[in-house]
Amino acid sequence: MNSLITLPLLIPFFTAIILVFFAKNIPVQRWISTIGSISTIIAAVFLAITVYTDGIQTMNLGNWEAPFGITLVSDMTSILLVLTTSLIAFVCLLYSFRSIGKEREEFYYYPSFFFLVLGVNGAFTTGDIFNLFVFFEVMLMASYVLLVLGGTKIQLRETIKYLLVNIISSGLFVMGVAYLYSVVGTLNMAHISLRLHEMGQSGIVTVIAVLFLIVFGIKGALFPLYFWLPGAYYAPPAPVMAMFGALLTKVGIYSIARTYTLFFTQDVGYTHGLLEILAIFTIILGAIGAIAYSDVKKIIIYNIIVAVGVILFGVATFTPESLTGSVFYLIHDMIIKAALFLLIGIIIKVAGTSNLKEMGGLIHRYPGLGWTFFIAALALSGIPPLSGFMGKILIVRAGIDAGNYWGSGIVLLSSLFVLFSVMKIFINGFWGEAREYKQQEKVPVKWLLTAPVILTICAVLYGLGTEALYPIISTAAETLSNPEIYINAVLKE
Amino acid sequence: MEILMSFLIGIIFMSATYLMLSKSLLRIIVGTGLLSHGVHLLLLTMGGLKKGAAPLLGQHAEAYTDPLPQALILTAIVIAFGITALFLVVAYRTYQELGSDNMELMRGKEGNE
Numbered sequence: 001m002n003s004l005i006t007l008p009l010l011i012p013f014f015t016a017i018i019l020v021f022f023a024k025n026i027p028v029q030r031w032i033s034t035i036g037s038i039s040t041i042i043a044a045v046f047l048a049i050t051v052y053t054d055g056i057q058t059m060n061l062g063n064w065e066a067p068f069g070i071t072l073v074s075d076m077t078s079i080l081l082v083l084t085t086s087l088i089a090f091v092c093l094l095y096s097f098r099s100i101g102k103e104r105e106e107f108y109y110y111p112s113f114f115f116l117v118l119g120v121n122g123a124f125t126t127g128d129i130f131n132l133f134v135f136f137e138v139m140l141m142a143s144y145v146l147l148v149l150g151g152t153k154i155q156l157r158e159t160i161k162y163l164l165v166n167i168i169s170s171g172l173f174v175m176g177v178a179y180l181y182s183v184v185g186t187l188n189m190a191h192i193s194l195r196l197h198e199m200g201q202s203g204i205v206t207v208i209a210v211l212f213l214i215v216f217g218i219k220g221a222l223f224p225l226y227f228w229l230p231g232a233y234y235a236p237p238a239p240v241m242a243m244f245g246a247l248l249t250k251v252g253i254y255s256i257a258r259t260y261t262l263f264f265t266q267d268v269g270y271t272h273g274l275l276e277i278l279a280i281f282t283i284i285l286g287a288i289g290a291i292a293y294s295d296v297k298k299i300i301i302y303n304i305i306v307a308v309g310v311i312l313f314g315v316a317t318f319t320p321e322s323l324t325g326s327v328f329y330l331i332h333d334m335i336i337k338a339a340l341f342l343l344i345g346i347i348i349k350v351a352g353t354s355n356l357k358e359m360g361g362l363i364h365r366y367p368g369l370g371w372t373f374f375i376a377a378l379a380l381s382g383i384p385p386l387s388g389f390m391g392k393i394l395i396v397r398a399g400i401d402a403g404n405y406w407g408s409g410i411v412l413l414s415s416l417f418v419l420f421s422v423m424k425i426f427i428n429g430f431w432g433e434a435r436e437y438k439q440q441e442k443v444p445v446k447w448l449l450t451a452p453v454i455l456t457i458c459a460v461l462y463g464l465g466t467e468a469l470y471p472i473i474s475t476a477a478e479t480l481s482n483p484e485i486y487i488n489a490v491l492k493e
Numbered sequence: 494m495e496i497l498m499s500f501l502i503g504i505i506f507m508s509a510t511y512l513m514l515s516k517s518l519l520r521i522i523v524g525t526g527l528l529s530h531g532v533h534l535l536l537l538t539m540g541g542l543k544k545g546a547a548p549l550l551g552q553h554a555e556a557y558t559d560p561l562p563q564a565l566i567l568t569a570i571v572i573a574f575g576i577t578a579l580f581l582v583v584a585y586r587t588y589q590e591l592g593s594d595n596m597e598l599m600r601g602k603e604g605n606e
Contacts (some may be wrong), residue, residue, distance in 0.1 A: 130565055137572045141579070154588045156597050160518070163580050167525045168513070170576075174569055175531045181562070182539035432597055 004050060004060045005072045007043035008082050008121045011036055012076055012089075016114035026105050030097055033110045037090040039287050042118070044083040045110040052081045056479065056489035058127065066491050067191040073490055075129035075326055076476035080122045081254060087458065088338045089117045089247050095451035096239040099349070103236075104150055111486060112149065113243070116142035120247045125252060127490055129180065130187050132255065133173050136219070140166050142425040146240045147232065158235040165228040169218035176211045183208065185248060190490035193262045193483050209264035209271045212271075213256065213278075220252025222312065223281040226305050230289070233301045234240060238345025241297070244429050245304050246338035252309060257315045257326065268318060273467030276316035280407050282309030283414045290421035294356040296344045296429070299421050300337070303380065304374050306414055307333040313411055314395040317402050324477035325394025331473075332379075332387040339376045339455035340422075343369070343431060346448050347429060356425060370430045377426055379459045381419035387463035390470075498538040505531035518584050518594040526582065529573040533566045 022028045041474055043065030051057055057074045060066060074082075093113065100109055121141025125131050136485035144166075148159040181187065183204055184195040196205060214225065223230045226351030256275070264271050293299055311333065314326030344354075346369055351359045363370035375386070392415065399408035462469070479485050505527055540562030542577030546554030548563065588594050 019593070072588075081501040130568070132569065137576075141575065144576075144579060151590070153585060153590055156583065156590055159583055160580075160587055160599065163576070163583065164513070164521060164525065166578060167580070168528065170572075171525075171532045175535055175564070176564075178532070178539040178562075181565075182537075182541075187561075232604045 002057060004043070004047050005057050005059045005074045005125065008040055008047065009072075009125065010043065011040045011043060011436070012118040012121065014119065016111045016396075016421045017196050019111045019114065020376060023108055023111075024106055026102065029105065031109050033093055033114065036298075037086070037093050039088040039118075040121075040308065041083070041090055044079065044086045044095060044465070047074060047080045048083050051076055052088075052475070054098075054474075056486065058490050058492075067186055067188045071127040071132050071188060071190070071490055072125050073189075073486070074125055075479045075486060076472065077254075077257075077480060078124045080327070080331055080473070080476060081250070081334075082121050083125070084396065085117065085247055086333050088249075088334060088455070089113070089243070091451045091454050091461065092239045092243050092338065092342070093243070094454075095345070095448060098447045099238060099345065101237075107149060107259040109146070109149060111146045112142045112270045116146065116243060116247070118142075118195070118379070121249055123251045127189050128187055129177055129189055129192065130472050133170070133177060135482060136171065137175065138250070139248070139251065140170070142324060146243070147236050150237070152235075155235045158232050159417075161228055162232040165218060168370065169215050171194065176208060176215055179208050188489045188490070193271055194487055194491070196263055205264065206267045206270055209260070209267075210274065212259050212264075213275065214256040216232050216252045216259070217278070217483060218251045220256060220312075221271075221305055221308055222252075223254075223278045223285060223309070224283070226282065226308075230298060231299050233304075234297055238342060238348070238362075241345070242341035244335045245300070245341050249304055249308055250334055253311050253315075253330065256312060257480065260315060260427065261318070261323070261485050262486060267484065270318045272318050275312060276407060279312040279316055280410055282306075282312065283410055286308075287414050287417040290361075291417055291424075291451070294424075294428075296356060296425050300340050300344055303340075303418055303421065304337060306418055308378045310392065310395060310411055310414065312417070313399065313407055314391075317395070317398050317404065318406075318481070319398050319402065319475055320474070320481045321401070322395055322398030323471045323480045325390075325398060325473045327389045327473050327476050327480070328394060328469075329391025332391055332459065334446070335381050335459050335462065336376060336387060339452045339459060340373075340380065342448075342452040342455070343373050343376060344425075346452070347373070347425075349448070350445060356428045358434065359429040361430070362430040363430040364434050366445060368453075369445060370426075372449065372453055374426055374432070375460065376452070376456050377419070377422035379456070379463065380422055381415050384465055387459040389463060494542045495538055498534065498542065502531050502538065504547050505534070516596050518587070518596060521596070522580055522584060522602065524579070526577060529569070529577075533569055533573075536566050537561050 051074055059072045060069045119135050122135035148155050186191050217225045283306055286302050289302030290299055313325050314322040346353045363460050377387035379388050382392045396408045396411050509524045512520045539540035540559045545556040545558040546552040548557045548560035
């Protein structure tokens with residue numbers, strides 16, 4: 001059944017709509033959102049199995065033939081990302097039940113949450129460039145609301161900045177679509193790719209490629225365009241922060257990966273060369289930020305920027321091996337960033353501060369929290385049996401094979417700084433003498449801890465099961481490195 | 494005609510950029526409004542400004558104008574409208590809570606409340 005593709009979009013959509021009617025009834029909201037979230041995961045798993053056995057799934061909405069209507073396309077990359085998104089959404093939801101607080105829950109927190117999931121899943125699944133813009137806006141609109149919900153001063157201030165930056169980048173996105181439409185005269189991604197390949201190399205296409213890089217670079221926090229991210233991600237509460245950190249920037253990265261593997265493959269020397277330079281600078285700047293701060297939130301926020309750089313370095317190298325590495329690392333990073341944000345949410349709750357200098361000795365009282373954080377930190381930096389290893393090794397090896405020793409060296413070195421930055425949290429926060437905290441009572445963290453523990457277990461299994469996952473993920477990368485597969489699946493000639 | 498429109502859109506973008514770089518929050522919002530006007534006009538222009546009937550089949554014309562950019566603009570207009578409404582409300586709340594519309598004063602250090 002091809003209409004299976006729509007389920008990861010329709011389930012969050014209808015869940016959100018139903019939730020609007022039960023705004024004041026919190027238990028009902030929680031039940032409905034749990035059911036909605038679990039059924040999204042189940043639908044995504046079924047779709048993943050279908051894509052694995054039968055190849056790329058496409059669906060023309062309203063039975064209009066491919067270039068004329070909107071096509072939804074689910075290849076291996078997009079379904080893996082949809083599956084990861086649904087899983088992270090479920091875990092963040094579990095965490096929200098315990099931590100978000102009644103006053104936020106009563107004011108449409110869960111509907112906004114599901115609209116965010118809808119936007120992200122839609123952006124991963126769509127096969128139409130303007131539809132991608134619309135799903136971006138669905139996602140961003142939900143993220144504005146989640147960011148400002150609660151209305152504290154810091155949230156209001158940062159929402160203004162986040163809104164302004166995203167309005168500008170959305171304006172640029174529409175500009176990019178307008179230019180692209182005037183060049184190729186179509187909006188379907190496969191058809192655009194076909195037309196661009198027929199046209200061959202021309203200057204205007206390169207200009208549009210760079211414009212798209214700017215647009216998605218703002219969404220995905222690439223080097224000169226990441227300035228908005230540290231402030232905006234600092235403001236919201238922990239589960240919202242985890243959703244943002246795990247999903248929003250990754251949609252930008254996915255869009256860069258999609259457009260740079262499908263559309264702009266004519267003048268690779270310039271466009272991918274530019275992407276490579278920006279990716280390396282992103283890694284360097286992120287690493288500097290990660291070691292500079294002694295605030296736990298800031299450290300993890302700058303680690304997002306490092307990971308963005310690493311993934312895009314793999315995309316810029318543009319060989320099948322490096323793309324496999326990028327997809328590996330992208331999924332790993334979504335899982336582990338969500339886990340880390342939820343963990344530091346708990347740390348801040350028990351310590352009553354986010355400043356590392358005022359913490360210490362948490363492991364005496366909270367051993368479970370401490371060791372989960374330790375494993376998550378090792379997984380983040382890519383210690384071999386855990387999840388971050390395989391992606392990075394593939395990216396580095398492909399970089400060296402392509403003769404880019406400097407870039408690969410910086411990717412390797414960045415692991416060291418990432419490890420240093422998270423170990424700084426572990427050593428200063430968990431070791432040492434137990435400090436006096438505001439709450440003398442032991443804060444009950446068992447329930448809150450289940451959410452990050454689930455994600456950490458996923459990360460460990462993802463690392464241990466590399467052998468089993470490798471064929472799946474190399475299929476995903478094969479579609480990326482070979483646009484013909486995608487075009488033939490959509491246009492069915 | 495396209496040339497003239499391009500100049501016009503360029504001027505709109507120029508004014509929008511200038512306004513968005515100013516200190517007052519309301520000027521910034523006016524700037525975003527101008528930006529979306531410019532972007533929508535650009536979509537219309539880039540679709541081509543050839544002569545033709547309005548895209549209504551009842552007109553029975555030889556040639557029609559391109560209906561696709563018009564649909565895109567309509568979508569983009571309502572999205573921009575929704576976001577501008579939210580932006581205005583957030584700006585109003587911010588003025589009430591922080592007591593200022595000056596972006597210079599809205600800097601704030603790490604998580605100060």
